[in-house]
Amino acid sequence: MSKEVNVIRLEDYTPPDYLIDEVDLHFDLDPEQTLVRSRLTMRANFDGAEGARPLRLDGRELELRSVRLNGRELSPPQYRLEEEAFVLPRPPREFVLEFETLIHPRGNTSLEGLYESGGNLCTQCEAEGFRKITYYLDRPDVMARFTTTLVADRHDFPVLLSNGNPEAHGEREDGRHWVRWRDPFPKPCYLFALVAGDLAHVEDRFTTCSGREVTLRLHVERHNLHKCAHAMRSLKRAMAWDERVYGREYDLDIYQIVAVDDFNMGAMENKGLNLFNSKFVLASPETATDSDYEHIEGVVAHEYFHNWSGNRVTCRDWFQLSLKEGFTVFRDQQFSADMGSAAVKRIDDVDRLRRYQFPEDAGPLAHPVRPDSYVEINNFYTATVYEKGAEVVRMIHRLLGPEGFRRGSDLYFERHDGQAVTVEEFVRAMEEANGVDLTQFRRWYSQAGTPRIEASDHYDAAAQRYTLTLRQSCPPTPGQPRKLPFHIPVEEGLLDPSGKELHGGTLLELREPEQSFHFEGVPRRPLPSLLRGFTAPVILEYPYDEAQLAFLMAHDGDPFNRWDAAQRLASGIILRLMENRAEGEEYLEQLVEAVRKVQTGPVTDPAFTARLLTLPGEEWLAGQGEEVDPVAIHRARERVRRTLAQRLRGGWAALYEAHRESGPCRLDAEAAGHRSLKNLSLGYLMALEDEEVRRGCLEQFTGSDNMTDTLAALRLLADCDCPQRQPALDAFYGQWCEDPLVVDKWFSIQAASSLPDTLERVQALLRHPAFNLRNPNRVRALIGAFSQGNPVNFHRPDGAGYRFLADRLLELDPLNPQVAARLATPLTRWRHLEARRRELIRAELERILSAARLSKDLYEVVSKSLA
Ligand code: 7ML
Ligand code: ZN
Numbered sequence: 001m002s003k004e005v006n007v008i009r010l011e012d013y014t015p016p017d018y019l020i021d022e023v024d025l026h027f028d029l030d031p032e033q034t035l036v037r038s039r040l041t042m043r044a045n046f047d048g049a050e051g052a053r054p055l056r057l058d059g060r061e062l063e064l065r066s067v068r069l070n071g072r073e074l075s076p077p078q079y080r081l082e083e084e085a086f087v088l089p090r091p092p093r094e095f096v097l098e099f100e101t102l103i104h105p106r107g108n109t110s111l112e113g114l115y116e117s118g119g120n121l122c123t124q125c126e127a128e129g130f131r132k133i134t135y136y137l138d139r140p141d142v143m144a145r146f147t148t149t150l151v152a153d154r155h156d157f158p159v160l161l162s163n164g165n166p167e168a169h170g171e172r173e174d175g176r177h178w179v180r181w182r183d184p185f186p187k188p189c190y191l192f193a194l195v196a197g198d199l200a201h202v203e204d205r206f207t208t209c210s211g212r213e214v215t216l217r218l219h220v221e222r223h224n225l226h227k228c229a230h231a232m233r234s235l236k237r238a239m240a241w242d243e244r245v246y247g248r249e250y251d252l253d254i255y256q257i258v259a260v261d262d263f264n265m266g267a268m269e270n271k272g273l274n275l276f277n278s279k280f281v282l283a284s285p286e287t288a289t290d291s292d293y294e295h296i297e298g299v300v301a302h303e304y305f306h307n308w309s310g311n312r313v314t315c316r317d318w319f320q321l322s323l324k325e326g327f328t329v330f331r332d333q334q335f336s337a338d339m340g341s342a343a344v345k346r347i348d349d350v351d352r353l354r355r356y357q358f359p360e361d362a363g364p365l366a367h368p369v370r371p372d373s374y375v376e377i378n379n380f381y382t383a384t385v386y387e388k389g390a391e392v393v394r395m396i397h398r399l400l401g402p403e404g405f406r407r408g409s410d411l412y413f414e415r416h417d418g419q420a421v422t423v424e425e426f427v428r429a430m431e432e433a434n435g436v437d438l439t440q441f442r443r444w445y446s447q448a449g450t451p452r453i454e455a456s457d458h459y460d461a462a463a464q465r466y467t468l469t470l471r472q473s474c475p476p477t478p479g480q481p482r483k484l485p486f487h488i489p490v491e492e493g494l495l496d497p498s499g500k501e502l503h504g505g506t507l508l509e510l511r512e513p514e515q516s517f518h519f520e521g522v523p524r525r526p527l528p529s530l531l532r533g534f535t536a537p538v539i540l541e542y543p544y545d546e547a548q549l550a551f552l553m554a555h556d557g558d559p560f561n562r563w564d565a566a567q568r569l570a571s572g573i574i575l576r577l578m579e580n581r582a583e584g585e586e587y588l589e590q591l592v593e594a595v596r597k598v599q600t601g602p603v604t605d606p607a608f609t610a611r612l613l614t615l616p617g618e619e620w621l622a623g624q625g626e627e628v629d630p631v632a633i634h635r636a637r638e639r640v641r642r643t644l645a646q647r648l649r650g651g652w653a654a655l656y657e658a659h660r661e662s663g664p665c666r667l668d669a670e671a672a673g674h675r676s677l678k679n680l681s682l683g684y685l686m687a688l689e690d691e692e693v694r695r696g697c698l699e700q701f702t703g704s705d706n707m708t709d710t711l712a713a714l715r716l717l718a719d720c721d722c723p724q725r726q727p728a729l730d731a732f733y734g735q736w737c738e739d740p741l742v743v744d745k746w747f748s749i750q751a752a753s754s755l756p757d758t759l760e761r762v763q764a765l766l767r768h769p770a771f772n773l774r775n776p777n778r779v780r781a782l783i784g785a786f787s788q789g790n791p792v793n794f795h796r797p798d799g800a801g802y803r804f805l806a807d808r809l810l811e812l813d814p815l816n817p818q819v820a821a822r823l824a825t826p827l828t829r830w831r832h833l834e835a836r837r838r839e840l841i842r843a844e845l846e847r848i849l850s851a852a853r854l855s856k857d858l859y860e861v862v863s864k865s866l867a
Helices: 222-227 229-246 290-305 318-339 342-361 383-416 423-434 440-446 546-555 559-578 583-600 606-612 618-623 630-647 649-658 669-686 691-703 707-718 725-736 740-751 758-765 776-789 800-812 817-823 835-849 856-866
Strands: 018-028 034-044 055-058 063-069 080-082 085-088 094-103 113-117 120-124 144-153 159-162 165-171 176-187 194-197 200-207 213-220 254-260 273-277 452-460 465-473 488-495 501-510 514-520 527-530 539-541
Touching: 063 085, 120 254, 120 273, 144 159, 144 194, 159 176, 194 273, 200 222, 200 229, 213 222, 213 229, 222 229, 229 254, 229 290, 229 318, 229 383, 254 290, 273 290, 290 318, 290 669, 290 707, 318 342, 318 383, 318 423, 342 383, 342 559, 342 606, 342 618, 383 423, 383 440, 383 488, 383 501, 423 440, 452 527, 465 488, 465 501, 488 546, 501 514, 527 546, 546 559, 546 583, 559 583, 559 606, 559 618, 559 630, 583 630, 583 649, 606 669, 618 630, 630 649, 630 669, 649 669, 669 691, 669 707, 691 707, 691 725, 707 725, 707 740, 725 740, 740 758, 740 776, 758 776, 758 800, 776 800, 776 817, 800 817, 800 835, 817 856, 835 856
Parallel strands: 018 144, 213 254, 254 273, 452 539
Antiparallel strands: 018 034, 034 094, 055 085, 063 094, 080 085, 113 120, 120 194, 144 176, 159 194, 165 176, 200 213, 452 465, 465 514, 488 501, 488 527
8 A cells, every 4th residue: 555545453443532422413404505513522531631632523524613612612723623633632521512514415425424315315424424424533432322403494304314212393484394303322423314305104013022112114205105015024024033033122112214215335224213225125026026025124134133233232443343244144144044945045145155255355355354454444344244254153153053142142232232342242252151262263253365175085994984084274365374273163964875864964163274073883985065054154175076966966965065066066067168178078968967857856945946056157167266267257157058958948948837927926935936946947948049938038028027027038138139139128118217226227137248249338328318427226237237247248358348447436436435446346356367357457457546536445445456
């Protein structure tokens, strides 16, 4: 990092010199110019003489109008203003500070702090956005009681919301009205929120386990009222689940969710007033897919669960982000597993981890679950902190068992309620409640990189003894050349040739660099099924041959490992075909037979079968190799897909017919499972490039009454150079141009097409009237879908894909640095690519770095990628 940037380090943490007990906020709201008055009741938090330490409050882009100390107006040099701080050189030990600051919501394109979205005003403060609202100690270990008064024009902003319970409201003579909210729970300012707007709401109630009545409200634009039922149902399920599984009850009289169209991330858990990207709230069968429904349920639950894992017990500093995020992701994964098919949920979660987190851990931005330094905290809302963090919590759960884990979480919540704590407190509660030692286990929080386990075995027929040897290692990552061995839970089972379990479900605990496990009384050489349920976020290697993988795919008692065996089998074949290795053809035959068996066998869980028959993604395949050509990977994968389509055409057609519903669309998980298997079959059929199939696909597109089937068909049409393509895309846009979430899908589908002229089409779409660089969903739908969801085109050999992305990043960075930095991710994944592409990417990264004014956010990502 050459540019003058401030690196924040965990080892430099010190407690705050001053604390804030009470905050009284008063907003005179106006999109052009909002006047913020704040009254902070503060006290010193150090031993020593009065005024021995200066007070530094964070503030960015604020216009200071006045400041008073204990009622007396101050002027320089009684205080000092710095670029991003207000400094009071010698404060008393107890005092009241009052500020008047001006901010400009309409001009705020960063969507951090107070901003305007669709005519409404709203806030996003995590991680450090509150400092763009007023001067404050913007750090999570400063917890205060907030009272918030909102004043606004009654006509434009009839609804005025903030955290906590409503306390009073009134009308004024000048056409303005006001509402006062009080939040009785002390909280860090990152959990502050306000919303002012013309919103309608749906309301429901929830009776908690102790009999308290809670009002639930979902605020949306009036025309979206009919799309709220699913989110509301999800919320009530999440509330009941958290009571049942964790013993956690809600604590205010009201719980509110507001849907916003312009939002940098998925959603935000502000105390009692969650703000959501409307994508994760709104759903109707005509406009949302089955996977949208699932995501909504998961995100609503995630934000609700934060009320305990995040809000009641919060983080001491941002290095501890995984304390709340890893734990809460684990909780939302458990919840979703309980609501539907646990096996399918686990497969989807692991697939996601492998696609997003493994590449991060193997690249230039690798960092531990608890990072030890950062430049811009917004860049650390990563797959490692979230998804790997959840895996680490899951391992604790696996090691302690559900009851032991519950004892630990009870102790953690009781002991630390109302506190800002660290990962250490979480692990210690788990240890103390169970009398175990997790010293070695803690390395999962401090060491980056994906560990590798090499498994080998030996069978002694005479002694009827089977020995499994596991050897672990972890590749170097930035700043960590050498790693110490991890404590890794590895669940295994042993299968005999009939598919019977010889020995099942044992949890091995690997702690040494190399360790052998002995199994006595094993009558025949068994086939090991390893890392069942993916009990640890590692790469496990065992020299399975193709026949053994096909056997596991058919007979493993663990559904996750059946899927994993299928992935291993298909990956091996695709990679061999790519290298033109002769045995690839022979193994392809074995895959055809394995797939035929699944096609013709009984289908008990169609969603699971659909996963079993899905080929590994191109990104994942690319990560398996070195000096990779993504175009060659695409071709090899297509070759396999076409072969499966041609050889098993009848089977796909039969599956397609068998899983078609009759009657109107049902939304339950079972019906969704049928749709996923049906649409997977249609995908294989479309690989035949057959006119009759295309007509059938167009028929599904036109005749469908639900977005899942419509979109599946449109995606396949958009991927083929056929006369049905453009009319279908035009018809879809014509029908849905008024619905922004559906228009996003229209952009994404075109951006993800594997057709050779896709980049040119994407460039043309940048000029489409519906495209808008200021809306993050739209940016992700077009630019994100192209660069993250379309390897064959993004990695064009001429480098045009890379150049395109770099150009967009330079345009976006001045408007919205957070989204720009996140969108840059594909340019950080160059390590496994062949030399020419590595050079092309390097040139683009250097071009970005030489730009005149780069945000901290984008600078950190780009410069670390070059290092
Ligand atoms: C993860 C969130 C953020 C960033 C939401 C923002 C959040 C921070 C916020 C899982 C499910 C839904 C959203 C997110 C996510 C990246 C991802 N505190 O609640 O973590
Ligand atoms: Zn979260």
